[in-house]
Amino acid sequence: MGLIVQKFGGSSVKNAERVMNVAGIVTETYSKGNDVVVVVSAQGDTTDDLIEKAAEISSKPSAREMDMLLTSGEQISVALLAMAIESLGFPVISLLGWQAGFQTDSTYGSARIKSIKADRLRAEIGRRNIVVVAGFQGLNKYDDLTTLGRGGSDTSAVAIAAALHADRCQIFTDVEGVFTADPRKIPGAKKLQEITYDEMLELATLGAQVLNNRSVEMAKKYGIELEVLSSYKRVPGTIVKEVATMEKMLVRGVTKDTDVARLSIIGVPDIPGIAFKIFSRLAARKINVDIILQSVGRDNTKDITFTVGKANKDSAIEALRSSFTELEGKDIICDTEVAKISVVGAGMESHPGTAAKMFEALYESDINIQMISTSEIKISVLIDIADADRAVNVIHKAFIPEE
Amino acid sequence: MGLIVQKFGGSSVKNAERVMNVAGIVTETYSKGNDVVVVVSAQGDTTDDLIEKAAEISSKPSAREMDMLLTSGEQISVALLAMAIESLGFPVISLLGWQAGFQTDSTYGSARIKSIKADRLRAEIGRRNIVVVAGFQGLNKYDDLTTLGRGGSDTSAVAIAAALHADRCQIFTDVEGVFTADPRKIPGAKKLQEITYDEMLELATLGAQVLNNRSVEMAKKYGIELEVLSSYKRVPGTIVKEVATMEKMLVRGVTKDTDVARLSIIGVPDIPGIAFKIFSRLAARKINVDIILQSVGRDNTKDITFTVGKANKDSAIEALRSSFTELEGKDIICDTEVAKISVVGAGMESHPGTAAKMFEALYESDINIQMISTSEIKISVLIDIADADRAVNVIHKAFIPEE
Numbered sequence: 001m002g003l004i005v006q007k008f009g010g011s012s013v014k015n016a017e018r019v020m021n022v023a024g025i026v027t028e029t030y031s032k033g034n035d036v037v038v039v040v041s042a043q044g045d046t047t048d049d050l051i052e053k054a055a056e057i058s059s060k061p062s063a064r065e066m067d068m069l070l071t072s073g074e075q076i077s078v079a080l081l082a083m084a085i086e087s088l089g090f091p092v093i094s095l096l097g098w099q100a101g102f103q104t105d106s107t108y109g110s111a112r113i114k115s116i117k118a119d120r121l122r123a124e125i126g127r128r129n130i131v132v133v134a135g136f137q138g139l140n141k142y143d144d145l146t147t148l149g150r151g152g153s154d155t156s157a158v159a160i161a162a163a164l165h166a167d168r169c170q171i172f173t174d175v176e177g178v179f180t181a182d183p184r185k186i187p188g189a190k191k192l193q194e195i196t197y198d199e200m201l202e203l204a205t206l207g208a209q210v211l212n213n214r215s216v217e218m219a220k221k222y223g224i225e226l227e228v229l230s231s232y233k234r235v236p237g238t239i240v241k242e243v244a245t246m247e248k249m250l251v252r253g254v255t256k257d258t259d260v261a262r263l264s265i266i267g268v269p270d271i272p273g274i275a276f277k278i279f280s281r282l283a284a285r286k287i288n289v290d291i292i293l294q295s296v297g298r299d300n301t302k303d304i305t306f307t308v309g310k311a312n313k314d315s316a317i318e319a320l321r322s323s324f325t326e327l328e329g330k331d332i333i334c335d336t337e338v339a340k341i342s343v344v345g346a347g348m349e350s351h352p353g354t355a356a357k358m359f360e361a362l363y364e365s366d367i368n369i370q371m372i373s374t375s376e377i378k379i380s381v382l383i384d385i386a387d388a389d390r391a392v393n394v395i396h397k398a399f400i401p402e403e
Numbered sequence: 404m405g406l407i408v409q410k411f412g413g414s415s416v417k418n419a420e421r422v423m424n425v426a427g428i429v430t431e432t433y434s435k436g437n438d439v440v441v442v443v444s445a446q447g448d449t450t451d452d453l454i455e456k457a458a459e460i461s462s463k464p465s466a467r468e469m470d471m472l473l474t475s476g477e478q479i480s481v482a483l484l485a486m487a488i489e490s491l492g493f494p495v496i497s498l499l500g501w502q503a504g505f506q507t508d509s510t511y512g513s514a515r516i517k518s519i520k521a522d523r524l525r526a527e528i529g530r531r532n533i534v535v536v537a538g539f540q541g542l543n544k545y546d547d548l549t550t551l552g553r554g555g556s557d558t559s560a561v562a563i564a565a566a567l568h569a570d571r572c573q574i575f576t577d578v579e580g581v582f583t584a585d586p587r588k589i590p591g592a593k594k595l596q597e598i599t600y601d602e603m604l605e606l607a608t609l610g611a612q613v614l615n616n617r618s619v620e621m622a623k624k625y626g627i628e629l630e631v632l633s634s635y636k637r638v639p640g641t642i643v644k645e646v647a648t649m650e651k652m653l654v655r656g657v658t659k660d661t662d663v664a665r666l667s668i669i670g671v672p673d674i675p676g677i678a679f680k681i682f683s684r685l686a687a688r689k690i691n692v693d694i695i696l697q698s699v700g701r702d703n704t705k706d707i708t709f710t711v712g713k714a715n716k717d718s719a720i721e722a723l724r725s726s727f728t729e730l731e732g733k734d735i736i737c738d739t740e741v742a743k744i745s746v747v748g749a750g751m752e753s754h755p756g757t758a759a760k761m762f763e764a765l766y767e768s769d770i771n772i773q774m775i776s777t778s779e780i781k782i783s784v785l786i787d788i789a790d791a792d793r794a795v796n797v798i799h800k801a802f803i804p805e806e
Contacts, residue, residue, distance in 0.1 A: 016459035050479065054486055056419035061486040068497050069482035072475040076453065079472035083457055083464040094471050099546060120546070143502060143523070 001033040002167030003125070007040070007135065007157035012172055012231040013077050014044030022231060023084035025172070026130060030090060035125045037164065039135040039157040040081055042073025063108030067137075067147045071097070074134035074153075082132045092130040095120065098145070100131075101163075102138030102156065110149030111138060113156075116163040125164075133160065154215035162222035169224050171211060172231035177238035178203065178210055180253045181396045185389060188402055192252060193236075194244035199252045200226075202344040202378045216240065244346070250354060251345035254396045256388050258339045260290070261313040262370070264305040265320060266331040278304060281319045287312045291340070291373040291382060305371065307382065310336055338370065339388035342380040343395060355379050361398040367391050404436040405570030406528070410443070410538065410560035415575055415634040416480050417447030425634060426487035428575070429533060433493060438528045440567065442538040442560040443484055445476025466511035467547060470540075474500070474548045477537035477556075485535045495533040498523065501548070503534075504566075505541030505559065513552030514541060516559075519566040528567075536563065557618035565625035572627050574614060575634035580641030581606065581613055583656045584799045588792060591805055595655060596639075597647035602655045603629075605747040605781045619643065647749070653757060654748035657799045659791050663693070663743050664716040665773070667708040667736040668723060681707060684722045690715040694743070694776040694785060708774065710785065713739055741773065742791035745783040746798060758782050764801040770794050 006026060013019050022040075030036045050069050054061050061069075078094035085092040101117035124131045135153025140146050148155050154171055161169035175183075176191055178200065183189040195203075197220035204213045210228055219226050219240065229237025268274050275294065282289055287308055295303040308316050313334060320332055348354040355372075358379055362369060367390065371382035383391055409429060416422050425443075433439045453472050457464050464472075481497035488495040504520035527534045538556025543549050551558055557574055564572035578586075579594055581603065586592040598606075600623035607616045613631055622629050622643065632640025671677050678697065685692055690711055698706040711719050716737060723735055751757040758775075761782055765772060770793065774785035786794055 016456070019460055053419070053479070053483060057422055057483055058486040058490040060490075062489055065482045065485045065489065065497060068485070068499075069479060072478040072482075075475040075478065076456070076472060079468045079475075080456060080460055082468045082471070083461040086465055086468065087461040087463075094468060096471075096548075145499075 003035040003037070003164055004029055005037045005039065005157050005161040005164070005166045005169040006172060007153055007170065008038065008081075008172045008231055009153065009174075010041040010044050010046070010077075011174055013040055013081060016080075018231075019077075019080050019084045022081060022172075023088055025231065025234075026081075027085060027088050027090050030130050035128075037121065037125070037131045037133060037160055037166070038081065039133050039153055039160060040074060040077045041135050041153040042070075043077050043080075046073040046076065064144060067108045067111075067145050070147055071134070071137045071145045074136055078132045078134045085130055085132070090130055091128055092132060093124050094132040094134075095124070096134045097137035097156070098139035100133045100160070102159070104138035104140055104146045104148070106140040106142065106144075106146065108146055111140065111146035113138060113148065113159050116159055118160075118163045121160065121164060148214075152212070152214075154212040155218060158215045158218045158222075158224055158226070161224045162218065166224065168227060169219065170227045170229060170237075171215075172229055173210060174230070174232070175210060175228075176230040176233060176235060177228050178240075178253070180251075180400045181255070181392055186254075186393055186396050188396060188400060190400060192238045194239045194241065195252055196244045196346050197240060197242060198377055199244070199344050199346050200240045202342070202375070203253050203255060211240070250347055250351055251343040251399045253344050254392050254399065255342050255344065256339055256392050257342070258385055258388060259310050260307050260336075260338050260340050260382065261310050261316075262305060262307050262335045262338050262382060263313070263316055263320070264303055264333040266303050266333060267301040268304060270300050270302045274302075275304065278320065279306075281322075282308075282316055285312075285315055285319050287316050287319070291371050291380065293371050307338070307340070307371070337385045338382050339385045339391075340380050340382050341388065341391045341395065342378050343399060344378045346377050348377060348379070357398055358395055361394045362391060365390060365394045367394075406438040406440070406567055407432055408440045408442065408560050408564040408567070408569045408572045409575060410556055410573065411441065411484075411575045411634055412556065412577075413444040413447050413450070414577055416443055416484060419483075421634075422480075422483050422487045425484060425575075426491055428634065428637075429484075430488060430491050430493050433533050438531075440524065440528070440534045440536060440563055440569070441484065442536050442556055442563060443477060443480045444538050444556040445473075446480050446483075449476040449479065470511045470548050470550045473550055474537070474540045477539055481535045481537045488533055488535070493533055494531055495535060496527050497535040497537075498527070499537045500540035500559070501542035503536045503563070505562070507541035507543055507549045507551070509543040509545065509547075509549065511549055514543065514549035516541060516551065516562050519562055521563075521566045524563065524567060555615070555617075557615040558621060561618045561621045561625075561627055561629070564627045565621065569627065571630060572622065573630045573632060573640075574618075575632055576613060577633070577635070578613060578631075579633040579636060579638060580631050581643075581656070583654070583803045584658070584795055589657075589796055589799050591799060591803060593803060595641045597642045597644065598655055599647045599749050600643060600645060601780055602647070602747050602749050603643045605745070605778070606656050606658060614643070653750055653754055654746040654802045656747050657795050657802065658745050658747065659795050660743040660745070661741075661788055661791060662713050663710050663739075663741050663785065664713050664719075665708060665710050665738045665741050665785060666716070666719055666723070667706055669706050669734040669736060670704040671707060673703050673705045677705075678707065681723065682709075684725075685711075685719055688715075688718055688722050690719050690722070694774050694783065696774050696776075710741075710743070710774070740788045741785050742788045742794075743783050743785050744791065744794045744798065745781050746802060747781045749780050751780060751782070760801055761798055764797045765794060768793060768797045770797075
């Protein structure tokens with residue numbers, strides 16, 4: 001018994017049947033004597049439908065009005081879920097983001113939560129109500145509605161858990177938990193019982209798409225224990241916490257990210273300040289750069305290679321070209337037929353052989369490595385996109401024990 | 404130049420094209436130097452779609468959660484209209500009911516406006532913004548969303564006009580204004596240039612369906628000049644005000660109401676208190692009674708006949724039957740094949756011949772009158788529903804001069 005925050009995404013409430021399913025999970029938790037706060041996203045394709053409605057009217061709607069539009073999506077979900085819970089005979093009340101006390105900054109479209117005035121939430125819990133809160137949204141200092149950006153409902157749930165000192169925050173999704181690799185593609189992929197915040201952050205960034213990064217960061221900051229679990233199957237999920245037991249695995253997961261473009265500037269002068277010039281230009285355009293590789297100087301020139309998200313490719317090339325003369329570079333090469341394969345695991349820093357084991361698996365499958373990047377808890381390689389699935393498979397086999 | 408409140412109903416904003424049309428009307432008004440506040444309803448069938456979504460989940464959702472659900476409809480409209488106005492290059496901001504300061508009582512589903520805290524509205528107008536406000540909705544003292552009930556957006560518009568001392572409140576609809584009869588059925592029907600509040604109230608009650616009654620009452624109370632006009636054709640509409648010029652017409656309009664059921668209790672004792680007993684029972688069930696007719700007593704019994712809306716027919720019969728013994732009535736007769744035809748006009752009280760003229764027109768067409776009811780500014784008759792359209796036609800011909 002305790003206070004449990006449960007979050008359900010758009011696909012978990014996409015129609016009446018799924019809403020009733022969620023109502024079943026929520027009331028079952030409540031019936032066990034827990035206080036329950038439920039955070040929901042907009043139904044299924046609602047957000048996309050609303051974006052389409054906006055696009056029919058304006059090619060460039062203001063971010064403020066987009067937030068006014070999009071926040072209606074969760075409003076519909078919370079009302080419907082509250083009705084479903086009512087129909088099962090439980091006390092319930094729905095609250096919009098602002099009613100639940102979400103105060104954000106004014107960055108429409110991707111606002112940050114500044115604080116949660118949890119008085120109303122506490123009062124409703126005190127009345128033994130199940131509280132259904134609209135995720136993804138808040139109110140800024142001008143009393144205008146804001147959205148927290150994609151994946152924001154996870155953050156809403158964790159923020160409520162932190163504000164109310166909840167005993168657990170459960171994130172319900174389409175999958176049963178966090179796996180060592182994509183279980184649809186890698187037959188040997190295993191569900192993890194536990195994982196650390198840091199490992200989860202690396203996995204999220206690398207494309208595991210289970211939990212939003214901001215929510216994991218916030219959970220880490222406030223020490224909120226997360227559980228990722230399925231809204232379809234009633235089985236235990238994966239617990240995300242500070243220290244996780246290792247389950248005899250060196251790595252937690254193998255991930256593939258194909259949203260990568262590799263850019264190279266060939267033959268720039270081998271003098272100080274070049275890297276600064278290049279990357280400050282990209283930063284000015286708010287382009288996130290991932291792996292960076294600089295060749296050893298030769299003939300007083302060097303090559304600089306880096307990766308960006310595919311969506312930023314053209315903007316990055318434009319930024320480089322506009323300063324081409326100044327950089328005196330000789331050529332810009334762009335390759336989008338690449339994939340980033342990573343192994344993640346907090347244990348690997350104390351196991352020096354991890355990188356070697358990964359490279360060996362690739363070598364044995366005749367897969368060429370284009371770039372390498374490492375951190376304390378992950379090793380990433382850039383390879384040809386055609387080899388990506390095969391690479392995940394062989395690396396997974398090398399690290400995750402078959403049962 | 405002045406402050407103009409414009410209200411657009413659901414059909415006026417039902418799709419992107421209609422939203423752009425409204426944006427055109429609004430910005431044209433603004434471009435003439437006016438301050439403009441726009442009140443909009445939910446798009447087309449949105450409200451019905453939301454009601455259906457609720458019905459899929461619960462047969463009896465709570466009124467509070469229904470309001471939470473339904474208020475999302477206008478939220479979508481205001482955002483889209485604001486985007487449309489933005490796209491035309493005008494300064495604009497959308498506000499929800501609560502942001503515009505609508506404070507209501509807590510009768511979810513048909514809340515009454517208690518006050519409007521118009522600070523935000525005034526501030527936005529002061530910034531020369533076109534302000535787009537969600538109609539039909541407000542906030543109660545618990546900080547929960549409420550709706551004003553059907554037709555509530557008209558009331559929202561008039562309330563804003565009153566709070567801001569607007570120079571005019573324009574209600575845009577599908578029709579060009581208030582007509583002397585339904586122009587789709589009566590070829591000689593004329594658009595009125597002006598009409599008084601009281602006349603409008605009688606016409607609205609009688610089925611003209613142009614303006615919501617509560618909004619006319621509020622306009623009368625605060626002396627707000629209303630204009631009813633078309634969102635399709637840019638032509639002057641009908642002005643509703645305290646004193647209207649008569650345009651040489653004795654009556655303002657002839658209306659037909661077929662949502663009428665006639666109930667008769669035959670042979671009740673001719674003693675005091677009978678009428679009280681009958682109508683207090685109906686009042687307890689919140690059934691509105693329209694025309695009441697009591698026969699002259701005979702054989703120590705009398706007949707009492709009255710009309711109610713068709714939706715209340717069964718409930719009314721039940722109320723009467725449950726107390727049948729006590730009333731010692733002999734029989735209850737119900738007829739739903741009736742129509743109420745009315746002539747409305749503030750001038751008729753000083754023209755004693757009005758009723759005679761109406762009855763003569765009916766007599767000449769061999770139409771039998773079942774009941775008669777009169778007020779200072781209207782005369783209504785109950786007739787067989789089969790004669791209804793013919794009756795409107797001959798009465799209209801008798802009163803409204805052909806051109």
